[in-house]
Amino acid sequence: xxxxxxxxxxxxxxxxxxxxxxxxxxxxxxxxxxxxxxxxxxxxxxxxxxxxxxxxxxxxxxxxxxxxxxxxxxxxxxxxxxxxxxxxxxxxxxxxxxxxxxxxxxxxxxxxxxxxxxxxxxxxxxxxxxxxxxxxxxxx
Amino acid sequence: xxxxxxxxxxxxxxxxxxxxxxxxxxxxxxxxxxxxxxxxxxxxxxxxxxxxxxxxxxxxxxxxxxxxxxxxxxxxxxxxxxxxxxxxxxxxxxxxxxxxxxxxxxxxxxxxxxxxxxxxxxxxxxxxxxxxxxxxxxxxxxxxxxxxxxxxxxxxxxxxxxxxxxxxxxxxxxxxxxxxxxxxxxxxxxxxxxxxxxxxxxxxxxxxxxxxxxxxxxxxxxxxxxxxxxxxxxxxxxxxxxxxxxxxxxxxxxxxxxxxxxxxxxxxxxxxxxxxxxxxxxxxxxxxxxxxxxxxxxxxxxxxxxxxxxxxxxxxxxxxxxxxxxxxxxxxxxxxxxxxxxxxxxxxxxxxxxxxxxxxxxxxxxxxxxxxxxxxxxxxxxxxxxxxxxxxxxxxxxxxxxxxxxxxxxxxxxxxxxxxxxxxxxxxxxxxxxxxxxxxxxxxxxxxxxxxxxxxxxxxxxxxxxxxxxxxxxxxxxxxxxxxxxxxxxxxxx
Numbered sequence: 001x002x003x004x005x006x007x008x009x010x011x012x013x014x015x016x017x018x019x020x021x022x023x024x025x026x027x028x029x030x031x032x033x034x035x036x037x038x039x040x041x042x043x044x045x046x047x048x049x050x051x052x053x054x055x056x057x058x059x060x061x062x063x064x065x066x067x068x069x070x071x072x073x074x075x076x077x078x079x080x081x082x083x084x085x086x087x088x089x090x091x092x093x094x095x096x097x098x099x100x101x102x103x104x105x106x107x108x109x110x111x112x113x114x115x116x117x118x119x120x121x122x123x124x125x126x127x128x129x130x131x132x133x134x135x136x137x138x139x140x
Numbered sequence: 141x142x143x144x145x146x147x148x149x150x151x152x153x154x155x156x157x158x159x160x161x162x163x164x165x166x167x168x169x170x171x172x173x174x175x176x177x178x179x180x181x182x183x184x185x186x187x188x189x190x191x192x193x194x195x196x197x198x199x200x201x202x203x204x205x206x207x208x209x210x211x212x213x214x215x216x217x218x219x220x221x222x223x224x225x226x227x228x229x230x231x232x233x234x235x236x237x238x239x240x241x242x243x244x245x246x247x248x249x250x251x252x253x254x255x256x257x258x259x260x261x262x263x264x265x266x267x268x269x270x271x272x273x274x275x276x277x278x279x280x281x282x283x284x285x286x287x288x289x290x291x292x293x294x295x296x297x298x299x300x301x302x303x304x305x306x307x308x309x310x311x312x313x314x315x316x317x318x319x320x321x322x323x324x325x326x327x328x329x330x331x332x333x334x335x336x337x338x339x340x341x342x343x344x345x346x347x348x349x350x351x352x353x354x355x356x357x358x359x360x361x362x363x364x365x366x367x368x369x370x371x372x373x374x375x376x377x378x379x380x381x382x383x384x385x386x387x388x389x390x391x392x393x394x395x396x397x398x399x400x401x402x403x404x405x406x407x408x409x410x411x412x413x414x415x416x417x418x419x420x421x422x423x424x425x426x427x428x429x430x431x432x433x434x435x436x437x438x439x440x441x442x443x444x445x446x447x448x449x450x451x452x453x454x455x456x457x458x459x460x461x462x463x464x465x466x467x468x469x470x471x472x473x474x475x476x477x478x479x480x481x482x483x484x485x486x487x488x489x490x491x492x493x494x495x496x497x498x499x500x501x502x503x504x505x506x507x508x509x510x511x512x513x514x515x516x517x518x519x520x521x522x523x524x525x526x527x528x529x530x531x532x533x534x535x536x537x538x539x540x541x542x543x544x545x546x547x548x549x550x551x552x553x554x555x556x557x558x559x560x561x562x563x564x565x566x567x568x569x570x571x572x573x574x575x576x577x578x579x580x581x582x583x584x585x586x587x588x589x590x591x592x593x594x595x596x597x598x599x600x601x602x603x604x605x606x607x608x609x610x611x612x613x614x615x616x617x618x619x620x621x622x623x624x625x626x627x628x629x630x631x632x633x634x
Contacts, residue, residue, distance in 0.1 A: 069160065070160065070161060073157050073158075073160035073161060076157045077154070077157045077158065080150065080153055080154050080157065081154075083150070084150065084154070086143065087143055091203065092143065092199060092200055092201060092202060092203045093143055093146045093150070093199060093201055093202075094201045094202045095202045095203050096202060
């Protein structure tokens with residue numbers, strides 16, 4: 001039986017963008033408000049899972065040609081490398097620095113290297129969650 | 141500022157993650173992971189040397205001084221164990237090259253081995269209770285994946301038990317940490333030690349100490365070893381050697397840290413309990429080691445006996461006893477890896493684990509046979525080899541403490557080790573040769589060379605006791621005098 005899921009797909013097309021935006025918001029809010037790399041990553045991953053649910057796996061992977069295993073690995077690598085960066089500057093491992101910058105649109109903004117660490121966490125979470133979902137759904 | 145201290149843990153992590161990108165390139169994976177382990181060994185040997193000459197090394201992550209931040213602390217005890225871990229795992233890795241098979245190599249076996257070693261090294265070096273938990277979990281998650289990798293029926297059956305028991309143990313660990321934090325309000329080892337000393341270890345703290353004892357006993361296979369023989373005989377040889385050499389040792393290390401640095405004020409309760417548990421472990425392990433006709437099971441029960449023996453040194457709690465335990469711990473990492481590799485090689489050659497089906501291997505594999513013989517007498521503690529000095533010192537400690545029952549059980553368990561392995565040796569290597577010379581499976585050089593080198597290290601440890609005695613006595617001194625550790629961790633500046 002071929003189900004007609006036009007409503008699901010239409011809603012997904014809009015909802016995915018809202019979820020992605022919310023995920024990025026959570027990621028960026030993490031320093032001063034509830035949120036951060038882990039939650040942001042989970043919400044972003046849930047957007048991908050919704051796509052996989054309403055379209056089939058081949059279609060989504062054609063649209064987003066990302067190897068999620070490698071995404072998880074590069075996330076972990078990014079996080080560790082931000083810690084190892086301290087070797088270059090003669091500071092203790094995992095030292096984080098921040099400074100204030102004057103950006104064109106945002107004005108006075110605080111930028112911290114911990115964002116890079118958290119970006120690594122997010123990528124690792126997205127990669128892991130999607131890999132789990134995809135490998136469970138595979139036929140053996 | 142000693143960023144070096146993090147390298148034995150972070151190098152395997154980075155390399156392990158990096159190797160994921162080279163899933164299809166087996167040769168690249170082999171060489172990079174080998175180089176990574178050699179580099180870790182070099183760095184940790186330098187750390188050991190540095191600790192000996194300049195005192196305890198400390199690294200505060202992100203520059204946050206303890207007790208507020210997480211620190212890594214390398215004293216002689218942890219540095220000694222890290223060196224031995226890295227050195228021994230090199231040989232298991234080389235053995236894996238020729239035995240593990242391409243299917244597993246392409247399913248991330250080398251990244252997982254790197255992460256396992258990272259977890260072990262992290263557990264040895266950390267100076268924070270919660271960080272210890274995290275490093276335990278890194279090690280355990282890697283070991284869950286390694287025990288199931290390949291997906292044979294036996295592996296999956298044993299993995300369910302193994303994962304289940306470790307999940308329970310980890311949640312107990314978490315509860316114990318929560319109770320401890322609720323009681324004294326800190327998690328840094330040195331700060332914990334100070335606060336526990338201030339309150340004089342109240343009954344509540346002793347109870348928490350006993351909860352930690354249960355948790356680490358589950359991990360180390362002290363009394364609560366029921367999960368151990370099954371799960372250590374499931375994975376392929378090279379992995380089993382890593383498990384047998386490293387996993388229980390981390391639990392033993394945690395027991396030593398906890399009961400020499402934190403809960404040492406009520407030895408009549410805690411250390412007596414450890415003594416009783418160690419005695420029962422040795423008795424149970426001895427019975428298991430002589431009861432089976434399955435080589436893997438015999439070898440796994442030998443791990444249990446040695447756990448009991450090492451903890452005997454902690455139970456008697458005298459300088460000689462602790463020193464003996466450290467010698468024996470270092471020896472046991474090397475010797476158990478060797479024993480597992482040899483037992484796995486017998487299986488590769490004969491395709492069976494049953495003693496009664498194997499006979500007369502010495503005619504076709506003389507070198508291999510004598511390697512097994514040397515390993516056997518080394519484990520039993522015959523003088524020129526590495527197991528001797530540890531046993532003597534533990535015995536001396538037991539006599540000083542007048543724990544004669546424990547002493548008797550420890551020494552008789554050595555006889556059982558000898559008997560159980562002698563049974564394997566006599567049955568498998570002596571007797572009529574069943575396999576003719578023409579149809580014998582050739583022994584690969586890639587399997588024999590790691591065993592030869594590990595035997596050489598075992599000899600070196602036995603003959604060169606003088607060489608490492610300075611490190612061991614320094615380690616024992618730090619363990620017996622918590623003030624040394626506390627001062628190094630909580631002093632100003634790093």
